């Protein structure tokens with residue numbers, strides 16, 4: 001099944017490798033992965049969709065939480081969350097079907113971001129199923145080329161972020177908490 | 178600018194001093210020249226090993242013998258890649274090690290420079306965490322963070338990769354006053370409600386059973402374990418990692434469980450109605466076929482690593498915490514509910530009697546013959562000399578299993594072995610690390626004729642450092658453990674398991690300037706071992722043992738742990 005994971009992590013070199021390494025070490029395939037900085041430039045937010053046995057979901061979240069660079073790993077698969085994906089699509093149009101394509105795009109809330117005699121570049125956002133439909137419909141009009149951005153998600157539940165406090169270094173060794 | 182002006186290499190050593198490091202195991206090279214130059218007149222002792230893999234194993238031996246962080250050091254490229262087996266070994270057994278590696282200069286990184294390897298990438302999965310320090314300003318922080326991560330929570334190896342220009346750069350060194358790792362949360366206390374419920378479950382049980390692992394050692398919780406076991410008066414097993422966490426002579430202690438565990442341990446584990454798992458991870462070598470493991474038991478699982486809870490076996494009552502602190506609280510909770518103790522007392526007495534009966538039926542006993550030295554005989558003679566007090570660092574194979582079955586340890590941190598990874602070649606360098614850490618102790622390196630030959634170069638280190646190690650080779654002329662599997666499961670088609678051309682140990686040890694000797698006759702064994710121990714310096718004793726002995730009991734791969742082969746030359750039908 002597909003599991004949706006949201007990660008808040010330190011924006012550091014190698015942090016992404018640690019996350020993907022956890023997945024590849026277990027032979028899980030990543031369906032999509034998006035990552036970008038948060039408001040705090042020292043942190044990034046990552047959304048991952050991974051194909052996994054349902055029984056392994058809890059274990060994977062725990063393993064991710066164990067990574068030193070990960071501040072919080074949450075399983076959004078079944079919890080209230082908004083999920084969106086961006087799709088950029090180029091469709092070849094004829095003089096005859098140009099209008100129909102634009103009309104159809106409008107139904108899906110897509111916008112034309114480029115137009116030429118060959119056709120259009122369209123941009124759409126939505127939940128992935130809706131976008132599947134959109135892509136299906138567009139392919140009926142002519143040759144298409146598609147780039148999907150991967151799922152991004154935001155949880156609708158406020159989850160308390162538990163962080164480790166700084167550790168003072170005294171004379172000798174460091175003291176834990 | 179305040180602080181003393183010094184180069185990165187000196188800063189590394191200053192940070193190590195602050196971490197109370199007294200000894201580093203390492204091997205120099207091009208990019209670590211600045212570091213070795215700084216060591217030239219520094220108080221920290223450096224032990225020059227003969228291969229970087231052994232630097233890491235020795236650091237592990239040091240850490241396993243003391244609980245302190247072991248430190249190893251290697252150059253870039255081949256030096257760093259040679260550390261990998263040791264790092265994985267430390268990772269699997271949760272041993273605190275800090276590895277410092279040199280890297281090519283920052284401006285050369287990514288250019289396939291001479292002796293460049295992606296150490297940061299290669300060691301990502303073999304460490305608890307790793308650092309590539311590209312700026313001198315970040316160096317002290319990284320070193321202290323590495324020590325903190327290695328030593329706290331579930332311990333493990335941490336690597337710090339430092340480019341040559343960072344080691345050479347000059348900075349005003351100011352001691353770090355605090356470190357901050359916001360994502361590194363360690364839960365030590367244990368949930369009070371869960372601890373109370375645990376006490377309840379323990380008194381409710383008719384056949385309670387304690388299964389304790391390496392986490393007890395990591396938490397220095399042996400005293401608490403003992404008090405806990407005595408408070409509930411339950412039979413207890415210690416995993417391969419935890420031998421010594423209870424004294425070997427403790428009346429509640431059965432033996433190691435699992436693939437080569439005793440009859441009583443495996444039967445009791447199968448029959449218990451409450452399994453109290455403490456700092457242990459339900460390794461497949463312990464559980465056998467998981468679906469048939471402890472089928473009647475409710476499980477209490479205490480571990481500091483939340484990811485271990487319910488990973489292999491579902492925990493009915495999980496407790497995340499430090500074993501020492503939680504066990505103290507558990508003992509307290511048991512005392513507060515002492516009125517519940519009589520409830521199941523008769524059933525529990527019957528249970529203890531049953532386990533004692535199983536112990537009597539099939540005890541772990543050394544076999545002794547007048548014609549040849551049985552491997553078990555050798556182990557029992559080492560045990561006699563040690564009296565439960567010596568450190569025994571073992572290699573991997575049959576000898577390791579016989580040692581785990583038959584040696585008795587009065588204290589933790591005397592038994593040193595590669596459990597999770599099972600790395601041949603571990604025993605000798607680990608013994609070096611242990612002897613460095615505990616110069617006062619009698620230290621045996623008990624190794625097979627196979628594993629010994631993987632670490633022969635370290636004989637030079639031993640001679641060089643004048644370490645009075647007692648190297649005992651259990652020489653069965655074979656890669657014994659593999660031979661055993663070929664005999665039992667591959668129709669005795671012995672393929673590539675004979676170890677001919679074993680060197681003459683008198684000449685070998687002599688070449689390094691110490692004594693070596695071979696014994697073959699059982700009548701000579703005791704005196705030979707005594708002479709070995711009496712020798713003030715190192716000693717290499719090659720003991721020729723019967724070549725075709727198998728380790729029993731044995732749980733075949735895929736079988737349940739109560740489906741043991743006790744001694745039959747052929748495996749019994751399992752089902």
Ligand SMILES: Cc1ncc(C[n+]2csc(CCOP(=O)(O)OP(=O)(O)O)c2C)c(N)n1
Pocket residue numbers: 572573574575576577599600601602624625626627628629651653655656657658659
């Ligand atoms: C580095 C490494 N290579 C291979 C193995 C597989 N292996 C496990 S036990 C064993 C035989 C060890 O032979 P020896 O050191 O003579 O010990 P014995 O079993 O005879 O006591 C081998 C090859 C291993 N554990 N580690």
Ligand SMILES: [Mg+2]
Pocket residue numbers: 574625626627651652653654655656657
């Ligand atoms: Mg052998």
